[in-house]
Amino acid sequence: MIYWSSGVFLFPHRVKTPGCSEYQPKDGSYLAELLLSKGYEVYGLIRRTSHFNRDNIDHIKSKDFHLYYGDLEDTSSLCHLMKDIRPDEVYHLASMSHVQISNDIPEYTFDTNAQGTVRLLEAIRLADINPCVYNAATSELFGGSNGFLNEESVMHPKSPYAISKLYSYWMMRYYRDAYGLYTWNGILFNHESSRRGENFITRKITLSLARILAGKQSFLEVGNTEAKRDWGYAPDYVEAMWMMLQSSKPDDYVVATGETHSVQEFIDRACGLAGLDPGKIVRVNPCYVRPMDVDCLCGDASKARRVLFWEPTVKFDELVRIMLKADMQRLKQ
Numbered sequence: 001m002i003y004w005s006s007g008v009f010l011f012p013h014r015v016k017t018p019g020c021s022e023y024q025p026k027d028g029s030y031l032a033e034l035l036l037s038k039g040y041e042v043y044g045l046i047r048r049t050s051h052f053n054r055d056n057i058d059h060i061k062s063k064d065f066h067l068y069y070g071d072l073e074d075t076s077s078l079c080h081l082m083k084d085i086r087p088d089e090v091y092h093l094a095s096m097s098h099v100q101i102s103n104d105i106p107e108y109t110f111d112t113n114a115q116g117t118v119r120l121l122e123a124i125r126l127a128d129i130n131p132c133v134y135n136a137a138t139s140e141l142f143g144g145s146n147g148f149l150n151e152e153s154v155m156h157p158k159s160p161y162a163i164s165k166l167y168s169y170w171m172m173r174y175y176r177d178a179y180g181l182y183t184w185n186g187i188l189f190n191h192e193s194s195r196r197g198e199n200f201i202t203r204k205i206t207l208s209l210a211r212i213l214a215g216k217q218s219f220l221e222v223g224n225t226e227a228k229r230d231w232g233y234a235p236d237y238v239e240a241m242w243m244m245l246q247s248s249k250p251d252d253y254v255v256a257t258g259e260t261h262s263v264q265e266f267i268d269r270a271c272g273l274a275g276l277d278p279g280k281i282v283r284v285n286p287c288y289v290r291p292m293d294v295d296c297l298c299g300d301a302s303k304a305r306r307v308l309f310w311e312p313t314v315k316f317d318e319l320v321r322i323m324l325k326a327d328m329q330r331l332k333q
């Protein structure tokens, strides 16, 4: 039986970076597909930008998919949305999500990510509704460690982005404890796909290699190649978001693969698949080195496994293959 309900999700914010294409809704697009396949009516919030940047959602043709203009910095738009739609589920994915860029625009980052979360929570309270609310928290909260990180690990954020997200994480917990709102924090480790923005490292690598193979680019320029991340596959992670909101008790969950690999390993694996010599095409450019980087992230998702029965289906080797193949095909087209 198909259960019809109204769900709202919010797209990630997009920022125009010189020399980079605009960010596309990545998790939002996968989540919309998942919810529509489950019979939800889906309402997405988009910001007004000077460029149309909806490539990742253009293919979604459904009478149950609605887009509204709004902004995390515009309280009235959030209030109207909550009052009019009265959603059963809210997926709060909107943020200024680039760690390095948050050093250039710290005030904007805080306003959008931290205050934006409070505006959303207040809009929900003012509409006098009590939906299940998912918040996109992040492994950046931890600031890195050489061990496995779980929900109890110490949080020591190392960028304006991570600090803004820590505030947002605690506000979700506060509204849960103080006002009885049904709020979940998904502490998601890095999750990638061919829909990833082009200035995040995984996509930058696969797209650059595809362009080099096509003769359209000569080098791949990167920053810190020693950094290690726990990289999973975005469609697996939106499944975890949905599973959280179907669970009986609001809570916080780490979502991760439990494997960590360096940026260099990602480059080597992708070059191996592409038949390219990393020694000949990779250059370090200091402009991509961060004032303070998170050295190593590796998640322990045993709580999500135990309570939600969530499992990642794609791990590192397969992820690199999927992303490289998609970019090579895109370049051919």
Ligand code: GDD
Residues within 6 Å of the ligand: 097, 098, 099, 100, 137, 138, 139, 140, 188, 189, 190, 191, 199, 200, 201, 202, 204, 221, 222, 223, 224, 225, 227, 228, 229, 263, 288, 289, 290, 293, 294
């Ligand atoms: N972006 C980028 N570009 N990163 C580089 C580069 C480069 O040219 N060269 C090396 N890196 C290193 C960064 O210094 C960092 O250590 C690592 O690659 C990953 O960088 P990103 O892909 O930009 O992701 P992130 O880990 O900083 O943040 C992403 O994951 C978080 C979850 O842990 C973002 O999606 C965040 O929004 C998210 O919260």
